[in-house]
Amino acid sequence: MEKPIKIGLLGAGTVGSGVLQVLQENAKEVFLKVGAPVEIKSVLVRDAKKARPYMDGLIVTDKIEDILEDAEIKIVVELMGGLHPAREYMLAAMEAGKHVVTANKDVIAQFGADMFDQAKKQNVGFLFEASVGGGIPIIRPIMESLTANRITEVMGIVNGTTNYMLTKMTELGESYESVLKEAQEKGYAEANPAADVEGLDAARKAAILASLAFNTRVTLQSVAVEGITQITPEDIDYARQLGYVIKLLAIAKDSPEKGVDVRVHPAFLPKEHPLASVSDVFNAIFVKGNAIGEAMFYGRGAGSRPTASAVISDIVSLARGIVSGEVREIAFQVFGQKQFCPIEETVSAYYVRLLVADMPGVLGAIANAFGDEGVSLNSVIQTRKVGELAEIVAITHHVKHRRIERAKRVLSSLPVVTKISSVIRVETPPTSEVE
Ligand code: NAP
Ligand code: HSE
Numbered sequence: 001m002e003k004p005i006k007i008g009l010l011g012a013g014t015v016g017s018g019v020l021q022v023l024q025e026n027a028k029e030v031f032l033k034v035g036a037p038v039e040i041k042s043v044l045v046r047d048a049k050k051a052r053p054y055m056d057g058l059i060v061t062d063k064i065e066d067i068l069e070d071a072e073i074k075i076v077v078e079l080m081g082g083l084h085p086a087r088e089y090m091l092a093a094m095e096a097g098k099h100v101v102t103a104n105k106d107v108i109a110q111f112g113a114d115m116f117d118q119a120k121k122q123n124v125g126f127l128f129e130a131s132v133g134g135g136i137p138i139i140r141p142i143m144e145s146l147t148a149n150r151i152t153e154v155m156g157i158v159n160g161t162t163n164y165m166l167t168k169m170t171e172l173g174e175s176y177e178s179v180l181k182e183a184q185e186k187g188y189a190e191a192n193p194a195a196d197v198e199g200l201d202a203a204r205k206a207a208i209l210a211s212l213a214f215n216t217r218v219t220l221q222s223v224a225v226e227g228i229t230q231i232t233p234e235d236i237d238y239a240r241q242l243g244y245v246i247k248l249l250a251i252a253k254d255s256p257e258k259g260v261d262v263r264v265h266p267a268f269l270p271k272e273h274p275l276a277s278v279s280d281v282f283n284a285i286f287v288k289g290n291a292i293g294e295a296m297f298y299g300r301g302a303g304s305r306p307t308a309s310a311v312i313s314d315i316v317s318l319a320r321g322i323v324s325g326e327v328r329e330i331a332f333q334v335f336g337q338k339q340f341c342p343i344e345e346t347v348s349a350y351y352v353r354l355l356v357a358d359m360p361g362v363l364g365a366i367a368n369a370f371g372d373e374g375v376s377l378n379s380v381i382q383t384r385k386v387g388e389l390a391e392i393v394a395i396t397h398h399v400k401h402r403r404i405e406r407a408k409r410v411l412s413s414l415p416v417v418t419k420i421s422s423v424i425r426v427e428t429p430p431t432s433e434v435e
Helices: 014-025 027-034 086-095 105-122 139-145 160-171 176-185 200-214 233-242 304-324 362-372 401-413
Strands: 005-010 038-044 059-061 073-078 099-102 151-157 244-255 259-270 282-289 293-300 347-357 377-386 389-396 417-426
Touching: 005 014, 005 086, 005 304, 014 027, 014 038, 014 304, 027 038, 027 304, 038 304, 073 086, 073 304, 086 099, 086 105, 099 105, 099 304, 105 200, 139 200, 151 200, 160 176, 160 233, 160 244, 160 282, 200 244, 200 259, 233 244, 233 347, 233 389, 233 417, 347 362, 347 401, 362 377, 362 389, 362 401, 389 417, 401 417
Parallel strands: 005 038, 005 073, 038 059, 073 099, 259 417
Antiparallel strands: 151 244, 151 282, 244 259, 282 293, 347 389, 347 417, 377 389
């Protein structure tokens, strides 16, 4: 019988404990797929004295050297999260000749190039399926199964925490604070949930997906990001009245004329849109290619066992390579660098909610302000009063982002406008060319 393949696990939190649990539960399945037993030997944690499940017979340590210097350990699985020391530990593991698996989108979105270069230099595998979409297979499909295509667009819901929150706020009218707490309790949220609600987690994933799909380097810094912290129950209610739902979308487009456009922001989605029914912790990602057309990937985007499923798939892939004597997938390589499309040049319809003076001529003044900046209005409604003020909701036709920004500046300077409460994109296809 083949010798067991030994693993060093860095981190035994939500995902790490899921990996321990599922790998023990499915040991026989994994053995049959690899042709050798795959076993976790050592686990690195901050607090090595804490009692934890699924640890019987394992070495529990708070010293990385215990794993790096153990020649028997062939694969290091990094599930600590954060940039440091996760990045340094992974680089050191590769330096020590170990293959690396990670779910860490922070490191890949910021230092992906270094990680891939180090893996290539050291001739070790570096896999990261769980870094995007939790349990959904999306990295390998883009890196391998869809390589025949020129991919033009990747769009989806890639953050489980915010999707869970928006779903509960929409369906049950729960408060922002209580749904965030629920998402944390369920293990969906990052250690610092600001990364989820401010859109950074989704932006890191968008950067990774765009790099792989368009074969160009996209880091977090190149992604325009807006989170859900400004979304109010009023916006959710207006969306419902108008036939939409609000979702946090990651959008990456590659067009020869405009360049690469990668952004994360909340958007009104028509209720009939396939992403509108993706609820709770589920994620879904559309990929558009010039041969396949559209493909959609759907599943649980966060949580202990779904994410463990993706991590273990990478472990199995590397373990098979170890058994056969050839780790086939070394690391992703980027061979191009494309131009980026500035956010000001991106095009969308917009929902704009305003508090204005309730007096004759106000609607006209507002319509003129939009019109003067080249923003054409699709519809305007006035349904409620807030004290002495009237609330107006306008939906625009498609317009460049710079025009809506200019219109916002002009509107804020009008004496009749007390407040621009919200500006949210409306994700519908444009009906004509936009100047
Ligand atoms: P977590 O619950 O916070 O667990 C982190 C684990 O790492 C803990 O066991 C912690 O030790 C250990 N750790 C942290 N810093 C350490 C250090 N400096 N030295 C030694 N051990 C350290 O995190 P998680 O939710 O499992 O997430 C892990 C990774 O998976 C992150 O990159 C995250 O983005 C990614 N991810 C998470 C999910 C999800 O649904 N949660 C889904 C996809 C990807 P102690 O237990 O002693 O504190
Ligand atoms: N915090 C992340 C989310 C975990 O909610 O999607 C999965 O990457």
